[in-house]
Amino acid sequence: MTGVSTTTVRGRSQRVGEFAKFCVVGVVGFVANAASVEVFSRITNLYIAGLLSWIAAATVTWFLNRIWTFSDRKHASRGGQWLRFLAANSVGLCIYYVAYALSIYSIPWFSSYPTAAVAVGSLAGLAANFMLSSRAVFR
Secondary structure, three states: OOOOOHHHHHHHHHHHHHHHHHHHHHHHHHHHHHHHHHHHOOOOOHHHHHHHHHHHHHHHHHHHHHHHHOOOOOOOOHHHHHHHHHHHOHHHHHHHHHHHHHHHHHOHHHHHOHHHHHHHHHHHHHHHHHHHHHHHHOO
């Protein structure tokens, strides 16, 4: 590894490890999101259910990222950090929600299987959420 410092390699390795953990937490968040959309869709329309379920899933993923993915970083107060997490991940929310809503709107199959629309949206917002979480929330 000519020209690459040990610190650079260690930094990349840490980011890859954090991204892997972030993805595992994302799977848990997906389950929370999918379960929530199923529950909320029984009491409201699929579009509102998608937003409410995102808040539930974001809360779960914030907590798990705080205690596991970014556990080695200094943490701010819980309430403030949760709000920063929601704010930072609102970019991912926009990406998620556009993909989710377009799936439901444009392909009738997704209306019958909203969990699949949650998967489409979740994958669409993943990279933005990781970048913003690692740089703006869990510094």
